[in-house]
Amino acid sequence: MAPFIGSLTVPGDKSISHRALIFSAFSTGKSRVLNCSPAHDVESSAECLRKLGLKITRDEIGVFEIENDGIDSLVAPTDILDAGNSGTTIRLMSGLVAGRPFVSKFDGDESLRRRTMKRVFEPLRELGAQVSAREDTFAPFAITGGNLIGKSFELKVASAQVEACVLLAGLQADGETSVTAPHTVRDHTRRMFEYIGIPFNQNSKTLSVKRLAKPVDAYELTVPSDISSAAFFMVAAACSPGSDLTLTTVGMNPGRTLIVDILRSMGASVEIENARVLCGEPVADIHIQYNGRLKGVAVPPDSIASGIDEIPILAIAGALCDGEFHVSGAAELRHKESDRITSLCDNLKAAGVKVEEQPDGFTVQGQKTIRGGSPWLTHLDHRLAMTGLIASQVFDAQLDIDDPSCMSVSYPTFADDLAQLVGSKT
Numbered sequence: 001m002a003p004f005i006g007s008l009t010v011p012g013d014k015s016i017s018h019r020a021l022i023f024s025a026f027s028t029g030k031s032r033v034l035n036c037s038p039a040h041d042v043e044s045s046a047e048c049l050r051k052l053g054l055k056i057t058r059d060e061i062g063v064f065e066i067e068n069d070g071i072d073s074l075v076a077p078t079d080i081l082d083a084g085n086s087g088t089t090i091r092l093m094s095g096l097v098a099g100r101p102f103v104s105k106f107d108g109d110e111s112l113r114r115r116t117m118k119r120v121f122e123p124l125r126e127l128g129a130q131v132s133a134r135e136d137t138f139a140p141f142a143i144t145g146g147n148l149i150g151k152s153f154e155l156k157v158a159s160a161q162v163e164a165c166v167l168l169a170g171l172q173a174d175g176e177t178s179v180t181a182p183h184t185v186r187d188h189t190r191r192m193f194e195y196i197g198i199p200f201n202q203n204s205k206t207l208s209v210k211r212l213a214k215p216v217d218a219y220e221l222t223v224p225s226d227i228s229s230a231a232f233f234m235v236a237a238a239c240s241p242g243s244d245l246t247l248t249t250v251g252m253n254p255g256r257t258l259i260v261d262i263l264r265s266m267g268a269s270v271e272i273e274n275a276r277v278l279c280g281e282p283v284a285d286i287h288i289q290y291n292g293r294l295k296g297v298a299v300p301p302d303s304i305a306s307g308i309d310e311i312p313i314l315a316i317a318g319a320l321c322d323g324e325f326h327v328s329g330a331a332e333l334r335h336k337e338s339d340r341i342t343s344l345c346d347n348l349k350a351a352g353v354k355v356e357e358q359p360d361g362f363t364v365q366g367q368k369t370i371r372g373g374s375p376w377l378t379h380l381d382h383r384l385a386m387t388g389l390i391a392s393q394v395f396d397a398q399l400d401i402d403d404p405s406c407m408s409v410s411y412p413t414f415a416d417d418l419a420q421l422v423g424s425k426t
């Protein structure tokens with residue numbers, strides 16, 4: 001098991017990149033987004049916006065330029081808005097076009113077509129949009145927008161995507177639209193509204209907006225590194241003797257930092273250095289050193305929303321810990337790019353790990369080895385692919401990952417960055 005030594009800057013944050021592109025629909029002039037995520041998911045958002053008339057270019061170092069003239073300049077798309085694999089694209093774009101007086105048709109890949117869209121259809125219909133969808137739940141679907149009237153919503157699921165969807169529609173509705181999430185979720189939407197000058201009100205967990213009176217000015221925004229991508233290397237370093245790794249300029253949004261809390265509670269040495277603010281988002285360098293075998297913990301169920309995307313990789317820390325690692329209150333994992341509870345448990349079982357699946361989580365028994373050569377099925381889920389690669393690395397046993405190419409959905413250079421980090425320091 002090779003140590004992870006040195007320093008790495010992972011690519012720009014996917015959640016923030018989607019928002020930086022999509023929110024420019026409300027701006028006038030030429031905006032620039034630096035260090036944008038190279039994820040295919042983000043390109044899906046850019047492509048949908050192009051079909052709505054925004055002029056978007058990307059240079060070879062990943063700087064996006066977006067030219068627009070306010071929300072009223074958006075045009076009816078003549079082609080399907082294809083969100084690919086991206087839940088954030090399809091849900092945020094749905095909120096955006098729900099306010100536009102034309103028909104927008106959406107679709108996605110096989111994985112996205114399996115994910116429920118009811119959570120956005122319900123509020124958008126209540127605001128006044130018309131939605132027709134396959135089985136009234138899934139993509140493909142069509143939204144006829146316009147004539148929205150604001151309302152208040154209490155979300156049943158702690159979803160930052162649904163929150164953003166409702167607010168994007170609310171910015172085009174008469175009256176006030178407000179949304180309350182049941183738990184703390186990533187607050188990128190609120191922070192970016194503040195940074196680019198979109199007015200809103202906040203009262204505890206409730207965010208409210210009114211129709212945007214005039215477009216905001218074009219903006220320049222630099223995206224922090226993605227903590228959800230950094231998480232793979234954090235776990236790898238925490239599990240591999242001799243590791244001493246710094247991940248630089250990582251986004252530390254309070255709705256995303258469960259990974260730090262859990263690794264620390266498992267006994268890892270995680271130092272947060274150079275804490276600062278970048279374009280309205282907290283960022284820091286994360287310094288992680290191997291500190292002995294991790295110990296088992298139970299992840300607090302009410303904190304799951306702040307690490308929902310990191311549960312797959314945390315399961316590997318759990319599989320290699322001393323004791324038992326338990327996740328509950330995480331039924332949302334069943335609605336991600338794959339059913340992440342079943343797919344994780346099945347893959348771990350195939351590799352000889354003792355794991356018990358529950359409706360809202362799983363319990364894994366830590367152990368020292370896994371069965372090399374075991375199949376690891378990704379189900380078109382990028383985070384499962386990267387999890388499999390890190391599991392192979394930290395257990396020193398190659399797993400047979402069926403489709404590593406889906407990693408490009410969020411982190412196209414993941415395998416190269418991993419190989420370089422391990423190869424150059426051993």
Ligand code: S3P
Nearest residue numbers: 015088158159160161162308309
């Ligand atoms: C995201 C919110 C989360 C997260 C997803 C990105 C966002 O989804 O899992 O990867 O950018 O708002 P939910 O809103 O479904 O929890």
